[in-house]
Each structure stands twice: as structure tokens, then as C-alpha cells.
Amino acid sequence: ANIHQGMLCVFQDECLGQGSFTRVFKGTKVDIREGEEHRTQVLLKVLDANHKDYWEAFFEASSMMSQISHKHLLLVYGVSVHGAKNIMVQELVKYGALDLYLKRKGSVSVSCKLDIAKQLALALNFLDEKNIVHGNICAKNVLLAREGDPSQETSPFIKLSDPGIKVSLLDRNVILDRIPWVGPELLQDPPILSLDSDKWSFGATLWEIFNNGETPLKDWDLEMKRRFYGTYQQLEPSQWTELADMITQCMDYQPASRPSCRVVIRQLNNLITSDYEVLHASEAPER
Numbered sequence: 001a002n003i004h005q006g007m008l009c010v011f012q013d014e015c016l017g018q019g020s021f022t023r024v025f026k027g028t029k030v031d032i033r034e035g036e037e038h039r040t041q042v043l044l045k046v047l048d049a050n051h052k053d054y055w056e057a058f059f060e061a062s063s064m065m066s067q068i069s070h071k072h073l074l075l076v077y078g079v080s081v082h083g084a085k086n087i088m089v090q091e092l093v094k095y096g097a098l099d100l101y102l103k104r105k106g107s108v109s110v111s112c113k114l115d116i117a118k119q120l121a122l123a124l125n126f127l128d129e130k131n132i133v134h135g136n137i138c139a140k141n142v143l144l145a146r147e148g149d150p151s152q153e154t155s156p157f158i159k160l161s162d163p164g165i166k167v168s169l170l171d172r173n174v175i176l177d178r179i180p181w182v183g184p185e186l187l188q189d190p191p192i193l194s195l196d197s198d199k200w201s202f203g204a205t206l207w208e209i210f211n212n213g214e215t216p217l218k219d220w221d222l223e224m225k226r227r228f229y230g231t232y233q234q235l236e237p238s239q240w241t242e243l244a245d246m247i248t249q250c251m252d253y254q255p256a257s258r259p260s261c262r263v264v265i266r267q268l269n270n271l272i273t274s275d276y277e278v279l280h281a282s283e284a285p286e287r
């Protein structure tokens with residue numbers, strides 16, 4: 001347990017998952033207001049003790065998230081330092097990380113996937129307009145707050161998680177291991193982290209979403225991953241040409257050639273419309 005701004009957090013259960021230098025646990029936040037006790041389920045993100053020197057970057061990530069608020073951005077209640085532990089207290093998002101959800105579910109409809117992609121593009125557009133670089137866009141950092149259920153006509157709802165330790169502070173091998181999410185320009189010397197890098201990562205995340213959470217370049221070693229960029233390769237294209245084109249445009253090796261968030265949102269709207277037409281073509285009255 002630890003105290004921060006009158007926030008008392010109690011750890012529960014086992015580890016739920018992990019990031020690069022963090023582990024996540026379910027917990028309960030107890031606020032004392034007007035002498036009353038309010039309990040809220042939370043997600044506790046704990047920085048690994050052997051990466052204590054990252055604590056400033058860890059806090060920076062959480063402060064970036066708590067400076068801005070948007071419906072598709074994760075709510076960070078605060079951070080607390082308890083002895084050697086650095087803990088970020090986040091809202092507990094009901095269905096957790098999207099990559100695991102898609103792997104488990106295996107049968108998420110195309111219209112749900114398009115909806116998730118569009119919400120992620122809206123979150124990126126919001127950050128882009130505030131000139132804020134996220135730096136770690138991937139399906140693992142997209143959290144599912146509500147499931148989509150076409151039969152119930154409900155649509156999914158996502159929250160973009162915090163970016164974790166800033167990518168430019170990471171060792172070269174950690175950055176290499178983030179291929180194909182990390183923009184190629186980050187492997188140059190000096191690494192150039194820009195808003196355009198988030199567009200590259202968005203392309204790789206689109207690939208994950210439409211491949212049911214499959215990990216791209218899974219089990220490739222660092223040398224093979226380095227060569228993937230060295231020889232300007234692309235991820236395996238989707239059969240859906242318009243989707244494949246969007247992913248390739250986002251994953252353009254020239255940062256400046258990548259489409260703006262507005263263009264991406266417009267293209268996604270076109271895919272949503274065309275998907276709708278295909279989906280309901282069978283119901284179209286005979287002409």
C-alpha cells in the first residue's frame with residue numbers, strides 16, 4: 001500500500017501483463033473524501049526495480065498522459081513512489097490490451113476492426129494537433145474498454161495507453177526489437193522522434209488489428225529485424241488492396257511522405273463505407 005495525494009492503493013492479484021520495463025497488476029484505489037471511503041478498481045503499472053534509473057522517463061510518460069484528456073486516451077490517476085517502487089496508477093480498462101484480446105477472440109468482425117482503427121486514428125489526430133509525440137503506438141498499448149457486438153449493434157471502444165519509457169532513451173537493441181513498430185528514422189544517428197514516427201507505428205498496428213493480433217516478424221532476431229529496414233521491406237500485404245495500400249502509405253520509409261491523420265481518417269471512412277456496402281450488398285433490393 002502507499003499514500004499519494006490522499007490516494008491509498010492496495011495491490012491485488014497476480015501480474016496481468018508487462019511492458020518493456022514494467023509489470024501491471026490489478027489494484028484498488030481508496031480515496032477518502034468528506035470522511036467517506038471511495039474504492040475504485042485500478043491498474044497499477046510498476047517500474048522494474050532493476051530499471052530504477054528510468055524513473056524520470058516513467059513519470060514523464062505518465063505526466064504526458066495526465067496533462068491532456070480525451071475520450072480515447074487512458075486516464076492516469078497519478079504516480080506514487082513507495083520506497084524503491086515507482087508506480088503509475090491508471091484506470092482499469094475492462095478488456096485489457098488489444099493484441100491479447102484479438103488473439104483470444106480470433107473472430108472480431110471487419111466492421112469492429114475498422115471502428116477500432118478509426119478511434120486510434122482519432123486519438124493520434126488529437127495528439128498530432130497538440131504536437132505531442134506518443135512514440136509507442138502498438139496493439140499492446142491499445143486498451144479495449146467495450147467489446148463490439150454487431151448482433152447487439154454495439155461498437156467497440158478503445159483507450160490509448162501511456163507510451164512507457166521514451167523510445168529515444170532506450171538502448172539500441174530495445175529499439176531494434178521494436179521493429180516493425182518503430183519508425184526507421186529512429187535507428188539513424190541521432191534518432192529522429194517526430195509526429196511522423198507515430199504514423200509509421202499506426203501502420204504496423206493496423207497490420208496487427210487486421211491479422212487478429214498476430215505479432216509481426218514474430219521470433220525474428222535483431223539482425224534479421226535490422227535487415228528488414230536495411231532492405232526497405234514491407235509487412236505481408238492484406239488481400240484487401242485498399243487496406244494494404246493504407247498500411248504501406250503509413251509505413252513509408254520517407255517520414256514526410258506518410259499521410260496526415262486527416263487523410264488516414266478519411267481513408268478509413270471510405271473503407272468503412274465500402275465494407276458496409278459489401279456487408280449489406282446481399283440485402284440491396286433488386287435493381
Ligand SMILES: N#Cc1ccc(Nc2nc(N)cc(-n3cnc(CCO)c3)n2)cc1
Pocket residue numbers: 016017018019024043074090091092093094095096097140141143161
Ligand atoms: N484478464 C484481464 C485484464 C487485464 C488487463 C485489464 N485492464 C488493463 N487496464 C490498463 N489500464 C492497462 C492494462 N494493461 C494490460 N497489459 C498492459 C501492458 C502493455 O501495455 C497494460 N490492462 C483488464 C482485464
